[in-house]
Ligand code: GLY
Ligand code: MN
């Protein structure tokens with residue numbers, strides 16, 4: 045399925061957009077977990093987007109100022125049988141050329157020697173400073189050398205800039221083949237939610253539910269969870285990034301699950317569902333759930349060409365605030381509560397984010413004072429919620445919260461594709477109506 049993605053076409057587009065400037069894009073490195081154990085490898089998404097190469101420490105050069113056949117250069121870890129017997133095989137320079145469409149491949153140790161020459165003649169250098177200290181030193185040294193010799197050579201790359209302005213705009217608008225992968229990530233994630241919900245009963249531990257979800261991700265061929273799965277019973281759901289997942293589920297509580305898989309080619313699902321542990325909503329839970337569901341459904345409808353993420357957020361926010369006023373958890377007019385931000389002890393996050401190779405995917409939300417308009421091929425999560433707990437102070441002028449509301453945390457999150465017509469809810473297989481959740 046990874047072959048679905050045509051990395052070479054993508055590189056051609058990137059090279060054209062560089063307009064004569066060179067780009068240096070480093071891969072991710074292994075990260076120590078503890079002692080001499082490392083976390084599973086996670087490739088840098090920009091590097092992956094352009095190469096499909098899944099090894100650490102490589103460095104890709106994109107050189108539009110050079111002839112065809114030497115514009116995509118990759119520095120890789122060389123073949124080393126003594127190392128590979130411990131850590132697994134590497135593609136090496138020949139493998140990089142044969143399998144990844146690389147024009148020229150070098151061992152990583154040659155980067156310092158070759159970089160100056162490769163960058164010579166470029167109109168500028170695209171490199172993200174502040175993220176890759178070792179490579180940054182080499183890039184800056186190569187750039188300095190060029191500047192030092194520019195009066196003699198008559199050539200120098202005079203500007204250093206971040207490649208994200210080009211690359212992240214490309215990543216924001218998904219190609220049709222990427223959307224197929226995102227549908228697959230959402231399908232697996234949604235099915236896992238359904239399986240987990242049917243498994244849930246009082247007195248089991250949150251971690252057992254996490255195991256069911258993540259087992260399904262792996263069984264379906266995904267790499268694993270896209271982020272730390274959140275399995276939060278009762279009041280734990282009011283901690284937005286709760287990942288301890290170590291409490292017993294109680295009858296009468298809600299369970300919030302925020303989990304999605306990451307495919308082998310890093311496309312992600314990100315879904316949240318909230319439902320009663322014993323299969324029946326209490327009156328207070330039902331009241332709040334209906335408000336969040338109405339807000340979420342209206343906001344999903346707003347994910348259409350020409351609208352923007354800010355507008356989607358405001359649609360959800362208005363319905364949440366209206367509902368909370370009606371239930372007596374807020375007082376005032378909808379407009380004044382929103383203007384003053386006096387809802388933030390109950391709803392403290394935004395309603396969505398771009399989704400793609402990163403869960404919180406790249407791409408601007410605003411360009412200066414203008415919000416970025418939604419276009420076909422963009423994917424946005426829609427995830428309003430209400431979280432009632434004692435953690436944040438009630439703002440002045442707002443009512444103290446009665447005990448029977450406390451310990452209720454609800455979020456409903458779908459992954460939504462902007463199309464030329466209706467919004468396409470990629471995660472729609474995970475049920476969310478009250479009737480379905482109580483069936
Ligand atoms: N699971 C992370 C998020 O919903 O943004
Ligand atoms: Mn999300």
Ligand code: MN
Nearest residue numbers: 302314315457
């Ligand atoms: Mn989420």
